[in-house]
Amino acid sequence: MWARLSPLLIFTLWEVWQRRGKVFVTALILSVAIGWLLGWWGIVFALLFLSAFYLSVKIIWLFRVALRLRQFHKTADEPVKFFVAPEILDAADWSKFAVKVASLQSELTQQFGLSLKRPLTVLVFPTMSEISQLFQTEASGFALPKGNGVLLAWDALKGSHLPDEYVRHELAHLFSAEIGSGGPDFKVEGFANWFQGSSDGKPADFHALVQILSGRDLPLLTLLHDAYFQAQKYASYPLAGSFTGYLVKQFGWETYLRFYADANAKNFERAFERHFGVTLMAAEQAWKRYLMERRQDFEPELSQWVKRERLTVAYDQWQFWLCIEEAEVLLQAGEDHWRTIWIAAASHAIVGNYQRALELMLHLTERDDEDMRPYKVILWHQLGKLYDLLGQRDSAIAAYQKALELPDWWDEIDGSTQSQVRQYLKRPFTEKELHDRMRRRLTRR
Numbered sequence: 001m002w003a004r005l006s007p008l009l010i011f012t013l014w015e016v017w018q019r020r021g022k023v024f025v026t027a028l029i030l031s032v033a034i035g036w037l038l039g040w041w042g043i044v045f046a047l048l049f050l051s052a053f054y055l056s057v058k059i060i061w062l063f064r065v066a067l068r069l070r071q072f073h074k075t076a077d078e079p080v081k082f083f084v085a086p087e088i089l090d091a092a093d094w095s096k097f098a099v100k101v102a103s104l105q106s107e108l109t110q111q112f113g114l115s116l117k118r119p120l121t122v123l124v125f126p127t128m129s130e131i132s133q134l135f136q137t138e139a140s141g142f143a144l145p146k147g148n149g150v151l152l153a154w155d156a157l158k159g160s161h162l163p164d165e166y167v168r169h170e171l172a173h174l175f176s177a178e179i180g181s182g183g184p185d186f187k188v189e190g191f192a193n194w195f196q197g198s199s200d201g202k203p204a205d206f207h208a209l210v211q212i213l214s215g216r217d218l219p220l221l222t223l224l225h226d227a228y229f230q231a232q233k234y235a236s237y238p239l240a241g242s243f244t245g246y247l248v249k250q251f252g253w254e255t256y257l258r259f260y261a262d263a264n265a266k267n268f269e270r271a272f273e274r275h276f277g278v279t280l281m282a283a284e285q286a287w288k289r290y291l292m293e294r295r296q297d298f299e300p301e302l303s304q305w306v307k308r309e310r311l312t313v314a315y316d317q318w319q320f321w322l323c324i325e326e327a328e329v330l331l332q333a334g335e336d337h338w339r340t341i342w343i344a345a346a347s348h349a350i351v352g353n354y355q356r357a358l359e360l361m362l363h364l365t366e367r368d369d370e371d372m373r374p375y376k377v378i379l380w381h382q383l384g385k386l387y388d389l390l391g392q393r394d395s396a397i398a399a400y401q402k403a404l405e406l407p408d409w410w411d412e413i414d415g416s417t418q419s420q421v422r423q424y425l426k427r428p429f430t431e432k433e434l435h436d437r438m439r440r441r442l443t444r445r
């Protein structure tokens with residue numbers, strides 16, 4: 001049990017110390033003051049009381065995770081401790097996977113010139129949804145710095161044609177935390193995103209160009225705020241990753257590591273200038289020019305991706321009619337990526353074209369794209385809601401039941417998809433709820 005839980009325990013203590021260190025020092029001083037008044041036992045008592053107060057949520061959470069991890073099977077011990085959820089024990093050759101992780105780890109050991117202080121532990125969960133729910137953030141993997149643990153989601157690994165990318169990303173977090181543990185996310189995630197080498201087989205520069213050309217040319221200064229960085233994560237990860245790669249190329253690996261060790265959320269711009277000799281703004285301009293000059297290397301695929309991504313940008317900016325108009329043109333021209341069909345359907349649903357939305361969604365049920373699989377439960381949930389809005393209750397119930405047979409999905413706005421589905425099995429989904437949900441999305445920003 002200790003082997004399973006210790007990475008999580010050490011990471012949690014480290015995280016609490018990073019975030020709440022000052023609170024504990026204050027608690028200690030307070031305890032000593034109380035102890036001075038009440039005698040030595042007062043110190044112990046006050047300290048226990050205050051820690052229990054601050055840590056109670058974390059302790060309950062750890063307890064719940066421990067219960068789950070107890071079910072995991074150990075499939076390898078050396079050189080990587082490898083644990084797999086019972087539901088997916090037969091899904092892959094896990095000892096081969098463990099060897100792969102170990103070889104990636106030694107690659108990083110060489111590149112960083114340091115080795116992890118504790119042995120690496122890998123925990124494989126069946127779904128992204130379970131990891132997301134555990135950490136209350138949408139994630140296909142999770143690194144536990146200092147605890148040297150990596151959590152991976154089997155559905156994300158399976159859906160990707162390059163599972164190495166995920167492992168490299170999480171391992172990069174473990175190694176970079178040994179060099180410099182201060183934020184911001186722009187630095188930490190940018191580094192991991194660059195280090196993973198590619199996403200969906202394409203380099204960070206490609207993805208950054210897609211974002212820049214499709215209307216998400218976000219100024220780097222705004223990405224230094226973690227809340228904004230996370231709210232814009234589909235754009236901010238590749239932008240930060242590509243920029244990191246540019247810095248390493250321009251100024252060298254050693255200089256970059258020194259900057260990484262020094263920079264944090266408070267001194268970021270100053271540290272940047274000190275180590276690279278240019279301001280962040282100047283480097284950003286040069287980096288974007290460099291990307292635009294490389295644009296031809298990525299054609300004609302780049303333009304295709306940009307067209308598709310512009311739809312998502314329009315959708316996120318609440319431009320549903322624009323989105324519909326452009327999506328329908330693309331679909332007529334033969335575009336058949338599932339994301340395009342999905343976003344067209346979602347836009348039609350929002351403006352009230354339920355019948356067209358239903359037609360498009362039904363198309364998607366016939367598809368079996370690997371990277372769409374984790375979202376299939378949402379697809380059937382949406383279908384159920386559309387049938388309800390069209391007054392076809394029997395079809396709605398059948399769709400909801402289908403959703404309950406699939407692995408769940410969890411996201412930050414709506415939580416667990418299946419718990420919503422169970423609600424609409426009892427009573428139909430209404431237009432008022434559609435508007436309430438839009439309201440929630442609008443007021444969240």
Ligand SMILES: [Zn+2]
Nearest residue numbers: 169173189192
């Ligand atoms: Zn990350």
